[in-house]
Amino acid sequence: MPGDEWQPKLDTYLDGELPAEEMRELDSHVRSCPSCAAEVLNRLQLKRAVQASAAKRYLPTTEFRERIQKSITIRRRPTFRWGSLTAATVAALLIAGALTFYVGLQKLHREQVFSELADLHVTTLASPTPVDVVSSDRHTVKPWFQGKIPFTFNLPELKDSEFVLVGGRVAYLGQTPGAQLIYQVRKHQISVFIFQDRALSRDLSTDTPVMRKLSFNAKTWSQDGLRYFVVGDATPEDIQGLSQLLKKS
């Protein structure tokens, strides 16, 4: 086939848009026709020059991209958000939010109480008269609190333990009177605070394992309507051990 007949189809050929049969024929022709081969090469070079010059010639700014992305995101919300959320889901979300807030507040308040009790413990030990009733006998200490605090409590038998009862005094937490007992284990002194559970804030209603607070170890629990706090610089094992004795008393 003469080359002139193919000339008008060279662009279509280069774009790969000729029918398969014609593509094969032109392939074969180009290999044997120097004129058409040169023309194909020229057109191919122009095609590549256009691609190199025009592709990515203009780039959008980052701000513009963000604006478009945002406009798509903003417009997506209306149908997805409140329209498709059931009342139960909304309620659950609100409750979860409130609960998180409440738990956060509770935790904050508990931290404050532990700090206050740690202060009381330190102040007591720093005092020239740390305790008002000095006795290692629980049967002396316990009766001493009668008429001084609005409740009574049991103290453990310490005969077979490392703990020694030093004495006791009246302590106040949030204007609520309670008992403060000082125990000694080796050279460490531990304060045990006992308050009426109902007189304290509900924020303190959660029992805790032994925790480290302000370099002290501390533990709290509730038993028979009383809230116990054990605070001292003794080891967590000692705090735990004294707590167990108190629980069994």
Added chain:
Amino acid sequence: MEVPEDRVPAATFEELAMPLFDQLYNFAHWLTQNREEAEDLVQETYAKALKGFSSFQPGTNFRAWIYRILRNTFLTSRTGLKASMTVPLSTDEEETAILAPANTPETILIERSNQQLVQGAIEQLPVHLREVLLLCEVEEMSYKEIAETLSIPMGTVMSRVSRARNALRESLRRKIKGE
């Protein structure tokens, strides 16, 4: 009309449309020859496409669909209307016989490797030739996709592509000769 976006997840629109963002912007800038107008055009295109996304048939050519929106939006813009007035009334577009170029400046072009020269020549093409050339060469769309994008017959695409290339070649030849 309220967009029934809940029928098709909007995330799917993002997934389809955002990867084309750079290309759409480049194409828009080539059409408008102005950064601000290009941004307005792309922004309007995305807004229209999102609004009309429920009418898009999944499985069909999204690229051709959103390019068509951009191109139609451009034609109704001030720049687009002005450009469309320069298109000759009779272009014999169905005539597929292509005039063979008298001279071929490609070799000189390659030697000089002058991108600015080519860019200038593309800018000077009439919009209806510029857009078809860019869709073919830059976006590497098939004739069928171009026909779909520009809403013109395949034969017209074929003739416009050839006319665009010949016009470009002629423009480059004049530039190289310093005419």
